[in-house]
Amino acid sequence: MIEHLAWPALVYEDLAPMVDYVNRLVQVAGKYTLNELFEPGWGDVVLDVTPRGLMTPTFRQHGVTFTVHYRLLDGDVVIETNTGSRTLALRTGSVAAFHTSFCNAAAELGMPRPGSTVICEIPGASSGLDRDHVERSWDHDAAQLIWAGFNLAADALETWQAPYRGHRPRVGVMWGGFDLSATRYRGVSTLPPPDRPAFVQHGMVEEYVSVGFSFGSPETPDVGMYAYIWPQPDGLEGRSWGVDGAAWHPDAGLVLLPWTTVRDTADPHQAIVAFGDAVYDAAVETAGWPPDLVGPRFDGWHMSRTPPPLA
Structure with missing residues (x-):
């Protein structure tokens, strides 16, 4: 951290x-x-x-x-x-x-x-x-800020990913969309929508939960965290997403957590982890994802201070 x-x-x-x-x-x-x-x-x-x-x-x-x-x-x-x-x-x-x-x-x-x-x-x-x-x-100053945003978000998302026991690619920047991605796969095949481009269909061959960071777009100009569940389940309206200010946006199909909100929390790193945990909880409760794919968060060399899971 x-x-x-x-x-x-x-x-x-x-x-x-x-x-x-x-x-x-x-x-x-x-x-x-x-x-x-x-x-x-x-x-x-x-x-x-x-x-x-x-x-x-x-x-x-x-x-x-x-x-x-x-x-x-x-x-x-x-x-x-x-x-x-x-x-x-x-x-x-x-x-x-x-x-x-x-x-x-x-x-x-x-x-x-x-x-x-x-x-x-x-x-x-x-x-x-x-x-x-x-x-x-x-713009050298803007380049530094771009790196800082990716670096801070990556640190938090790596913490979020650590206890996941299923397939999880490394956290990194998708160079096409230029967003930072942390994805958890369930190992269950899906049928991608036929009207999507081929590369998008390839990205939708399994059920997954994705949490990431984006610098925004003309349509959604807020810099910040995003998340979604594929396939999108029902029942996402009215949920709590771990951080006050995070909200479900049905038109975009995304849960969004603005960067300004993250910065205003007492612990921005932990706020992003809590956001990711809430999204996975939503997948468990609305899409039947197995809760036991997430283990405890051991703290590395200090794991002796981390209580073991109960039998």
């Missing part, structure tokens, strides 16, 4: 331009995850939240082992491989220019090019990564 890092104010209008820019940039290296074996819900495509930014998993493709680290606090991207490394600056410019620089560096290191240039999950993004010539400004 992070004990000494302040919970900063995160305002959608202030961060939206930079969030849009970084979202496009991380899709360049994010495309490599699509070459990996499929894990339910695309659980293995997430970017890790690191001490300096966002980082891909380790890839082993075309005889090269590599990672790509978007160091938001440093304003650069570090490509590390078994054949060498390259550092690319993150600065004011176009996504297309970055894409060209990235592909040139990848070629020098013997890496394959990213397999796609499609910009996904960004409304209104009609051009590809290699044809997005819009000049965008690099």
